[in-house]
Amino acid sequence: MSISSFLTKKFLKSLFFPSHNRGEALPKGLIRLLKKQPGFWDLPELPEIGSPLSSSGLINDAQKSIAKKFNTKKCFFGVNGASGLIQSGIIAIANPGEYILMPRNVHVSVIKACALQNIIPIFFDVEFSLETGHYMPITKKWFTSVFNNLDFEKKRIVGVILVSPYYQGYSTDLEPLIKICHQHNLPVLVDEAHGSYFLFCENLNLPKSALRSNADLVVHSLHKSLNGLTQTAVIWHNGNLVEEKNLIKSINLLQTTSPNSLLLSSCEESIKDWLNKDSLDKYKKRILEAKKIFRELKKREIPLIETQDPLKIVLKTSEVGIDGFTADRFFYKNGLIAELPEMMTLTFCLGFSKQKDFIFLFHRLWKKLLIHTKKHHHLKAIKPPFRLLQTPEIPIGVAWRSKTYSVPLAESLGKISGDIICPYPPGIPLIVPGERIDKERIAWIETQSSYNKDLLNSYIRVLHN
Ligand SMILES: Cc1ncc(COP(=O)(O)O)c(C=O)c1O
Numbered sequence: 001m002s003i004s005s006f007l008t009k010k011f012l013k014s015l016f017f018p019s020h021n022r023g024e025a026l027p028k029g030l031i032r033l034l035k036k037q038p039g040f041w042d043l044p045e046l047p048e049i050g051s052p053l054s055s056s057g058l059i060n061d062a063q064k065s066i067a068k069k070f071n072t073k074k075c076f077f078g079v080n081g082a083s084g085l086i087q088s089g090i091i092a093i094a095n096p097g098e099y100i101l102m103p104r105n106v107h108v109s110v111i112k113a114c115a116l117q118n119i120i121p122i123f124f125d126v127e128f129s130l131e132t133g134h135y136m137p138i139t140k141k142w143f144t145s146v147f148n149n150l151d152f153e154k155k156r157i158v159g160v161i162l163v164s165p166y167y168q169g170y171s172t173d174l175e176p177l178i179k180i181c182h183q184h185n186l187p188v189l190v191d192e193a194h195g196s197y198f199l200f201c202e203n204l205n206l207p208k209s210a211l212r213s214n215a216d217l218v219v220h221s222l223h224k225s226l227n228g229l230t231q232t233a234v235i236w237h238n239g240n241l242v243e244e245k246n247l248i249k250s251i252n253l254l255q256t257t258s259p260n261s262l263l264l265s266s267c268e269e270s271i272k273d274w275l276n277k278d279s280l281d282k283y284k285k286r287i288l289e290a291k292k293i294f295r296e297l298k299k300r301e302i303p304l305i306e307t308q309d310p311l312k313i314v315l316k317t318s319e320v321g322i323d324g325f326t327a328d329r330f331f332y333k334n335g336l337i338a339e340l341p342e343m344m345t346l347t348f349c350l351g352f353s354k355q356k357d358f359i360f361l362f363h364r365l366w367k368k369l370l371i372h373t374k375k376h377h378h379l380k381a382i383k384p385p386f387r388l389l390q391t392p393e394i395p396i397g398v399a400w401r402s403k404t405y406s407v408p409l410a411e412s413l414g415k416i417s418g419d420i421i422c423p424y425p426p427g428i429p430l431i432v433p434g435e436r437i438d439k440e441r442i443a444w445i446e447t448q449s450s451y452n453k454d455l456l457n458s459y460i461r462v463l464h465n
Pocket of ligand 1: 080081082083084107109163166167191193194221222224231232233
């Protein structure tokens with residue numbers, strides 16, 4: 001089968017990213033464009049259009065008017081996902097050899113940018129729930145103790161990365177954390193890939209957007225949490241701690257010289273659609289419907305975890321002795337395609353289209369799952385074994401560039417990793433280049449992979465002694 005024929009395959013329910021639900025919730029402006037002769041719209045950087053970094057043209061106009069609307073200094077569209085813009089943001093903040101403080105559960109794109117530029121991550125651990133197997137939002141108390149343990153004398157820390165919300169929708173109260181960073185004169189980049197729409201909706205009891213919490217750089221994945229096509233993203237710039245010329249330089253460093261005109265138009269349309277009153281009312285309705293779906297499923301005694309993102313349905317499969325990977329295979333076989341299987345849970349994304357019949361279908365399949373699936377007796381989450389603060393033993397960029405050889409993971413104990421070990425989703429790195437592989441981490445990975453055989457490549461590249 002060719003890729004193009006697979007792309008037309010129908011599923012009963014597509015509960016994954018992108019959030020436009022296979023076109024159903026694409027903005028009208030983009031639908032109009034897509035109805036034209038196929039490919040007609042595939043234009044190069046003509047002077048009238050320009051690019052995200054040009055000082056004139058329609059893209060520049062759109063970015064300027066959107067930034068003005070949100071009272072920020074600048075915003076830039078991106079066509080290599082939130083990943084690409086997060087990486088540009090990091091390179092704008094730090095030079096090679098400088099340190100950035102970040103939670104252990106950052107997205108893998110952060111680690112790749114650090115490896116590329118030899119920017120050294122100082123990882124801080126994050127509270128973990130044994131009940132759900134998920135990282136918890138960061139409290140002010142936790143963050144203060146992280147800061148109290150930092151050695152500012154020995155390490156040139158130049159910035160902080162925060163992630164909120166997480167994949168499952170847990171959201172951190174960012175403002176007090178950003179305040180602590182600013183008291184130390186440190187700029188903050190917030191990876192808000194999963195929370196773009198928080199910026200547009202008031203009065204729905206959604207988390208306060210990072211942009212409204214004084215972050216210096218905020219990255220939104222427009223295909224994950226607005227109605228953009230895959231790869232669309234935006235970075236917002238505020239405050240005086242990140243120099244604009246550095247940001248522009250680093251976007252330019254990583255951006256293709258041929259950004260796709262359809263994707264750039266999708267960036268514009270997906271944001272502007274939420275500024276249109278009628279569309280916004282429709283989306284608000286979808287969010288309220290999502291809250292209702294949650295309540296109805298709870299009433300039917302389906303074990304769900306409530307997070308701050310109503311568009312995520314987090315099914316706690318472990319409650320009935322079923323791991324999330326087994327449940328995922330079951331739902332997939334029955335046409336309900338989820339987004340994120342984990343050991344204890346399975347997360348579904350409702351997206352922005354109307355989810356007709358969802359409650360009925362979900363309930364029916366849940367009952368079938370209970371009858372037909374073998375249960376585990378001892379399904380238990382184990383906290384990933386990290387210290388409160390941890391820096392790779394060898395600078396990440398050096399380890400990344402070193403000569404390595406491949407060994408089975410089980411034989412890598414005590415060696416220095418030249419690899420990123422990072423199951424996707426959720427795309428959180430367990431071992432990064434320059435870290436020594438300890439027995440706790442191997443044990444942790446082995447436990448996880450007994451539930452998910454594909455979870456990791458069982459070989460790892462390590463440095464020669
Ligand atoms: C927290 C987080 N940040 C960033 C990204 C990258 O987003 P994108 O796929 O738009 O590059 C992801 C992707 O899964 C993510 O989960």
